[in-house]
Amino acid sequence: xxxxxxxxxxxxxxxxxxxxxxxxxxGTQIVVPDACVDLIWGPEGPHVAGPDTGPVPVRMRAGDVYxxxxxxxxxxxxxxxxPAGELRDERVSFADLGLPADLTLEALAERLRKSxxxxxxxxxxxxxxxxxxxxxxxxxxxxxxxRHLHRRAVAAFGYSPKTLQxxxxxxxxLSLARSGCRWPRWPRRADTPTxxxxxxx
Numbered sequence: 001x002x003x004x005x006x007x008x009x010x011x012x013x014x015x016x017x018x019x020x021x022x023x024x025x026x027g028t029q030i031v032v033p034d035a036c037v038d039l040i041w042g043p044e045g046p047h048v049a050g051p052d053t054g055p056v057p058v059r060m061r062a063g064d065v066y067x068x069x070x071x072x073x074x075x076x077x078x079x080x081x082x083p084a085g086e087l088r089d090e091r092v093s094f095a096d097l098g099l100p101a102d103l104t105l106e107a108l109a110e111r112l113r114k115s116x117x118x119x120x121x122x123x124x125x126x127x128x129x130x131x132x133x134x135x136x137x138x139x140x141x142x143x144x145x146x147r148h149l150h151r152r153a154v155a156a157f158g159y160s161p162k163t164l165q166x167x168x169x170x171x172x173x174l175s176l177a178r179s180g181c182r183w184p185r186w187p188r189r190a191d192t193p194t195x196x197x198x199x200x201x
Contacts, residue, residue, distance in 0.1 A: 010109045014075040023064040031056045033167050035073035042066040046094040046101045050087025051158035074156040078116025084158035122156040129165040
């Protein structure tokens with residue numbers, strides 16, 4: 001059983017949700033790219049799941065319990081002391097990133113207040129790419145060169161702008177599909193997988 005809920009006002013600008021997965025039976029669930037970074041407490045110990053570029057199978061046993069904090073795309077900022085690009089496709093223990101295993105929401109909020117803030121352009125970058133703007137158009141509208149946009153996207157999201165574009169577009173298409181929208185209304189190039197089956201990281 002999976003459930004998610006709001007992180008509360010103090011974290012809402014950086015954290016998408018808090019979540020929990022209780023595994024009733026053994027099986028494999030697929031985690032696919034969603035442009036998010038998660039802090040996870042699970043059977044393997046507390047760890048950070050960086051932004052994925054491909055599907056990741058997760059083997060679960062009956063009775064396993066996962067708890068997580070999911071950051072909004074591009075909202076990690078300086079919390080972990082490394083840019084998102086260095087966490088791409090990685091699972092890193094809390095200890096290796098200087099996080100306590102018993103991190104509370106209050107302590108997380110305090111760490112976020114003291115750490116470097118996210119790139120202020122990150123929400124605009126993601127929104128523009130999601131809406132269908134090309135990488136060149138996004139760079140132009142933000143007054144950046146394409147090379148500068150690339151550097152900022154990798155640092156903030158862990159992806160190049162083109163990869164981020166495919167992921168956020170498919171995320172939008174997936175949301176439309178789940179709402180019952182007919183496929184012709186999906187955005188074009190919605191062919192890159194995101195979090196498709198399992199919310200567990």
